[in-house]
Amino acid sequence: MPGAMHNFGAMSNRILHHTNHLCIYRMQSISSYFPNVSILTLIRCSKEGVYNILKPTIFPNLKQIHYLSLHPGDHVIYKRFPNVSWVFPAKSYTFYDCMVLAGLGRKDPRLMSTYIASSKLINKQMEFDLHIPEYGVLDGDIYRAQFTKNIHVPIAIPERIIYNPHHYSLVHHPFQKYYQKKIDKEFFEQLIVDAL
Numbered sequence: 001m002p003g004a005m006h007n008f009g010a011m012s013n014r015i016l017h018h019t020n021h022l023c024i025y026r027m028q029s030i031s032s033y034f035p036n037v038s039i040l041t042l043i044r045c046s047k048e049g050v051y052n053i054l055k056p057t058i059f060p061n062l063k064q065i066h067y068l069s070l071h072p073g074d075h076v077i078y079k080r081f082p083n084v085s086w087v088f089p090a091k092s093y094t095f096y097d098c099m100v101l102a103g104l105g106r107k108d109p110r111l112m113s114t115y116i117a118s119s120k121l122i123n124k125q126m127e128f129d130l131h132i133p134e135y136g137v138l139d140g141d142i143y144r145a146q147f148t149k150n151i152h153v154p155i156a157i158p159e160r161i162i163y164n165p166h167h168y169s170l171v172h173h174p175f176q177k178y179y180q181k182k183i184d185k186e187f188f189e190q191l192i193v194d195a196l
Contacts, residue, residue: 021133023115025144027053032151034059041066043115043130043140044194047073056080067105068115068187070195071095078104087111091188112184119186126190128183 021039024030028045029052037059042050051073054065059081066087072095078086086105088096089112099105108114117129117137128140 019134023130023132023143024053025130025140025147027144027148029053030058030151032058035061037061038063039066040064041068041115043068044128044191045069046194047071049073051077054080066111066115067096068112068191070191089184089188112187113180116183116187119183126186126193128187128190 018036019034020036021041022034022037023041023043024045025043026045026049028049038061040054040059040062042053042065045053047070050069050071054072054077056062062081062084064085064087065081068089070093075095078084078099086099088099088105088107090107090109096105096107100107115131117131120127120129129137130140130143131137132143
């Protein structure tokens, strides 16, 4: 629903630990245990973050990784999860290309648009609104703050989040395809900047 306010109740600690599809945005580490997660999406995580987060002790039942980050921190990190399939954006990047060539992953041209809803320039820094499965579209930094709070502190059914109204105004816009390509380009360029 465009511009609607929605309950952020699904983001409680209890539900986070019972979800089967978890998105992690710009995190450096996690000290939690997610036994039910079978699909993990890593968005804009640094190489230290990927290295610290991507562990079988944290995700014992992982089946698929949607990888929207760059360097994994360890070029053989895939050995931690020998039976996991990796999905990468349809961009040329050494890690992605090697994993695909080795038969350990595939590229999906829709991966970025699946999770990146819109982009915005804030204080000369590119920021993004995210599509979070089962929750909707929300500001990436708000999601990260709420996620961090909820994996460490159990909370009651949370308050509300504000959806980005600019994203919804583009959904049926004649230039939707152009805007999505622009957002994908800005997102990948920001991954490169983040890695520097």
